[in-house]
Amino acid sequence: MADRIRLNRMQFYGYHGVLPEERKLGQLFAVDLELSCDLYQAGTTDQLDQTVNYAAVFDQVKEIVEGPPFMLIEALAENIAERVLISFSKVTKCLVKVMKPNPPIAGHYESVSVEIERSRTTAYLGLGSNIGNRESYLERALEALQAEQKIRVVHCSSIYETEPYGPVRQPDFLNMVAQVETFFPPLPFLRKLQEIETALSRAREVHWGPRTIDLDLLVFGQKVTCSEALSLPHPEIARRAFVLKPLVEIAPHLVVPGLHRSVMDLWQNLNGGEDVQLWRTNNGGGKFGLFEN
Structure with missing residues (x-):
């Protein structure tokens, strides 16, 4: 079980809502936050830099709630979660609850609220290019990924x-x-990958055809799913030498969810990996360890 920091019933005056009266007169909002993070070092060293500064979190939430209005408290909650995860690297998961104590709706109830949970997830992507300046397309794809907050x-x-x-x-x-x-x-992440492919002139005219850039979502945390829109882990991961050879280089002991086998085990039991040849070694220097600055 992860350690948690809770900030309960923070109260702010904001102008969020669909109705004109809400955006003109404003109203009280309450926000609960639950932040998952490792607090062992803070507990054993008693040092502020080993935890999350609660006052700084409060100030970030205050700035959003008292800032420009949103029509929906769903959007308000999403922006709070995003800001917290961007600003505080020790936070691995953020549970946000936004409440309207007195919504302008006929009836008898205490409040309405929205609760969302967002977390940091480690994912693995396969990148490929075989049209034009292949090296440049790989570099530009990595730059586009890094540019997204x-x-x-x-x-x-x-x-x-x-x-x-x-x-x-x-x-x-x-x-x-x-x-x-x-x-x-997962699904918004896949759509972001597809946006990057489109921006780099990826055309989907021929199945398994040539492409300027291909961004495959291989593994997304421990997520296992199968749908028309998205299958995780990637259904071909155990059969593709051009995926397993670079993956075993950076994550040999990763256990692929659903398959319950490590990347190293999959690679060692794969036939036909001899056609994957080293083209450039990641030596840790330059951009992403691969390209000149």
Whole structure:
């Protein structure tokens, strides 16, 4: 069980709501926060820098609630969670409850409220390119990921050159894997990856066809799901040498959820990985350890 910090019934005056009267006259809002974080070092050292400064959290929430109005308290809660996770790196999960004690709705009740939970998740992405300047497309994709406030690129594998997968004749790929941290939920995260692909001229005209950039969501925390929109972990992860070879480089002991096998085990039991050749080693220098600054 994670350690928690709770800030209960913080009260602010704001102008959020759908009705014109709410946005003109304003009303009282109450906010509860529950922050999950490791407090062992704070408890054993008694040092403020080993915990989350409650006063700083309060000030951040106050700035949002008393700032520009939102129509929905759902949006208000989302912005509070986002700000807390961006501003306080020790917080791994944020539970936000926003209450309207006196909403302008006919009837008898104490309040209305919205409660959301957002957390930092470690995800692994497969990147590939086989059109144009392949190296540049990989670099630009990583830059686009890093530019998004809700995503942080943590670690990148070396780059490998691989023969195309599937029946379509096309040039060889450059492939790599990146470990990222995000507090997007899975489906919005997938949509963000697709937005980056589109911005980098990705065309989806031929299945398994050539592409400027391919961003595959391989693993998202411990999430296991299967739907038309998203399957996690990636259904081909155990069969693709161009995924497993770079993944075993940066996360050999990662146990793939649903498969209950480590990346190293999957790689060692894969046949046909000889066509994945090292193209550039991540030496820790330059941008992402791979590119010149």
